[in-house]
Amino acid sequence: MELADRAVGLLLTLTSLSIFTYYTFWVIILASSDHFVHKYFLPQEYAILIPVYAAMALICFLSVFVGYVMLKSKKKKA
Structure with a gap:
């Protein structure tokens, strides 16, 4: 698996x-x-437009990911 990680990196x-x-x-x-x-x-x-839209997409993706992880961890506790 380490070789695959290095290749991806x-x-x-x-x-x-x-x-x-x-x-x-x-x-x-x-x-x-x-x-x-x-x-x-x-x-x-x-x-200017491409980096701004890429940054907005990244922020949206990270927000959804963090929200999903928080909801998933909350369900495990219950």
């Missing part, structure tokens, strides 16, 4: 690094809108 690390690199390149390096590589990236408005 490696996959998550590589995914996070690739997303971080893409986002950094997209937002910081391509500041000028007349660069030829802009046709390979989304419009820069999404540079």
Whole structure:
């Protein structure tokens, strides 16, 4: 099981690094809108919208998860 956990950890690390690199390149390096590589990236408005929606989804998921765990532990005590 330890090998599977390491593989999942490696996959998550590589995914996070690739997303971080893409986002950094997209937002910081391509500041000028007349660069030829802009046709390979989304419009820069999404540079703010995507992280905000992802953060909102994460907060909602964590809230539901904590609520579910609290309800489940309350039923075990009764």
